[in-house]
Amino acid sequence: MTPADTDMLVRPYTHADRAPLLELLREVWPHKRDVAAHVEDRWWWRHAGPPLVVAEQREPRRLVGLCAYMPFTLVSRGTAHSAAWFVDFFVLPGCQGRGIGSRLTRAVQDRFAVTASLSQTEMAYRVFRKLEWHERMPVTIYMHPLPQRWMIRAPAGEYRVETSDVESAGGAAAALDNLWSRLQGSYPVMAQRTGADILARYASQGARRYQLLRCHTPRSCTGYMVVRPVQPMSDGAPPRDGLIVDYLVPPGEPAVFQALLREAVSLLLDAGVRRIYCLSTVPACRRVLARHGFLSPSTPVLGRRLRGNTKWLTFTAAAGSLPADPASWHLTLGDCDLDHVWHRP
Numbered sequence: 001m002t003p004a005d006t007d008m009l010v011r012p013y014t015h016a017d018r019a020p021l022l023e024l025l026r027e028v029w030p031h032k033r034d035v036a037a038h039v040e041d042r043w044w045w046r047h048a049g050p051p052l053v054v055a056e057q058r059e060p061r062r063l064v065g066l067c068a069y070m071p072f073t074l075v076s077r078g079t080a081h082s083a084a085w086f087v088d089f090f091v092l093p094g095c096q097g098r099g100i101g102s103r104l105t106r107a108v109q110d111r112f113a114v115t116a117s118l119s120q121t122e123m124a125y126r127v128f129r130k131l132e133w134h135e136r137m138p139v140t141i142y143m144h145p146l147p148q149r150w151m152i153r154a155p156a157g158e159y160r161v162e163t164s165d166v167e168s169a170g171g172a173a174a175a176l177d178n179l180w181s182r183l184q185g186s187y188p189v190m191a192q193r194t195g196a197d198i199l200a201r202y203a204s205q206g207a208r209r210y211q212l213l214r215c216h217t218p219r220s221c222t223g224y225m226v227v228r229p230v231q232p233m234s235d236g237a238p239p240r241d242g243l244i245v246d247y248l249v250p251p252g253e254p255a256v257f258q259a260l261l262r263e264a265v266s267l268l269l270d271a272g273v274r275r276i277y278c279l280s281t282v283p284a285c286r287r288v289l290a291r292h293g294f295l296s297p298s299t300p301v302l303g304r305r306l307r308g309n310t311k312w313l314t315f316t317a318a319a320g321s322l323p324a325d326p327a328s329w330h331l332t333l334g335d336c337d338l339d340h341v342w343h344r345p
């Protein structure tokens, strides 16, 4: 160990770290007006043991680095793995390049079978690659710049879509469980989406209010979608962005996705949104989005300005536990914290 290593302790966050954590975050987020309020709004505090690892310098005693992660369950070929999304990750500029970022990363990845990141800076990616994470793959956020109610026709077939606030959807848990048990094997790698997972993940948080759309055939629930209009910072202004935060549909039945998308667009337009975003890795759903005017960075000419709508998936897994091809992951904005941090000018 070098003297720098012994002076630095990488350890889980404890409640006594609250004040030093705020001090660290004021340095890391100087552009945020009310850091304390921002911190209060993070998902960290929903866990009895906040999912945070800190780097503490002993002399003078202060926190110089942080890694926050979102624990979840990843299901691959019928096997459930403990997993974490790697999210907030920083080391104070004066302390960078001394291996602290690598130690924070190892402290998280050693606790889970799978650790993944869906959006990261070049600096973070360099740390991950040094620790032998998979080469990253692009993940596309589609965006409709001018959504209209008439643009999506009802698909042929007997599909009925029911909408409710997630809060009042408690009775839907059994139908969502049923859907999950039918579809979990349809995608090689996916976050667990039982009824309890969905209802807990999308319970309202701060200004974030989610609506749950369920698509039914005469026999059963065949898919769901979760949406939310993004409330703007200034009071009274209508929401500008609408998010299709999450969905689960049979991969071979794009009509189910289309039926849900039609209702989702209508609902978001009712809320006043002017642009709609949807992250999708499922080929059949991507085709439905593209066919209905949703743009991706690869859309000829128009897509050029959407470069920031490409996110990047990289992960590390205990040997042999996941398909090597990361393109087989079913991902949505609700995975990782892309939904939580959504803010656009």
Ligand SMILES: CC(C)(COP(=O)(O)OP(=O)(O)OC[C@H]1O[C@@H](n2cnc3c(N)ncnc32)[C@H](O)[C@@H]1OP(=O)(O)O)[C@@H](O)C(=O)NCCC(=O)NCCS
Pocket (backbone or CB within 6 Å): 087, 088, 089, 090, 091, 092, 095, 096, 097, 098, 099, 100, 101, 102, 103, 119, 120, 121, 122, 123, 124, 126, 127
């Ligand atoms: C990403 C970050 C947390 C990594 O922390 P770190 O303590 O610097 O990481 P390490 O010391 O383990 O460095 C990892 C590699 O990056 C290099 N590196 C890190 N910071 C560097 C810098 N400022 N300049 C040049 N190289 C740097 C290190 O030298 C090392 O590579 P090497 O061992 O091959 O030389 C830190 O750079 C950071 O806070 N960056 C700004 C915020 C950010 O981008 N966060 C990620 C959000 S996803």
